[in-house]
Amino acid sequence: AGLLYHHLGTTRFHRLGGLFDTAPLLGLTFLVVVLGSIAMPGTPGFEAAHLALEGVIEAFGWGIATLTAAGNVLAAGYLLWAYQRIFLARNPKGITPPLADLRSRELIMAGLLCAVMVSVGLYADPWIRMIGGAVDEVARLFAGGGGH
Numbered sequence: 001a002g003l004l005y006h007h008l009g010t011t012r013f014h015r016l017g018g019l020f021d022t023a024p025l026l027g028l029t030f031l032v033v034v035l036g037s038i039a040m041p042g043t044p045g046f047e048a049a050h051l052a053l054e055g056v057i058e059a060f061g062w063g064i065a066t067l068t069a070a071g072n073v074l075a076a077g078y079l080l081w082a083y084q085r086i087f088l089a090r091n092p093k094g095i096t097p098p099l100a101d102l103r104s105r106e107l108i109m110a111g112l113l114c115a116v117m118v119s120v121g122l123y124a125d126p127w128i129r130m131i132g133g134a135v136d137e138v139a140r141l142f143a144g145g146g147g148h
Contacts, residue, residue, distance in 0.1 A: 003106075007099055008097050008098075013082070013086065014092055014095070015091075015092065015097070016097060017085060017092060017096070018096040019086055019087045019096070019097065019099055021096055021099075022098070022099050022101065023101040023102070025101050026102050028109040031081060031087075033117070034048070037075075037079055039072060042121045044121045044127075047124040047128070052068070053069060055144060056068050071144075073079065075080070
């Protein structure tokens with residue numbers, strides 16, 4: 001969103017549209033980030049949503065977990081709708097905003113971002129082990145009333 005605002009001066013959907021035609025690499029990068037945000041399998045968001053739902057089921061039961069999952073589905077719908085409006089739909093005014101595709105420096109960062117997202121999404125165990133001790137300590141503090 002910041003990159004769009006920086007280059008186009010707006011993030012309003014009614015002024016965007018058809019950006020995939022002029023910036024396909026940016027569109028693909030946005031797509032990977034959106035898929036990670038909606039907990040698509042193979043992204044870190046999937047493992048995070050899975051672990052969060054397990055915790056909600058354990059702590060609050062199936063009812064709240066179902067509401068939580070429904071919220072995730074609504075968020076996924078919104079993000080996919082927004083992506084479609086910004087990158088795939090034709091601009092309502094019939095003109096595509098002038099946006100250059102990713103430059104070499106931005107392309108390197110986008111490639112690294114996508115590679116990290118997919119690699120962590122496909123193999124999250126080392127990351128989960130790395131934060132496991134801190135998570136256990138926080139859980140212990142909350143279970144004990146939060147004080148020492």
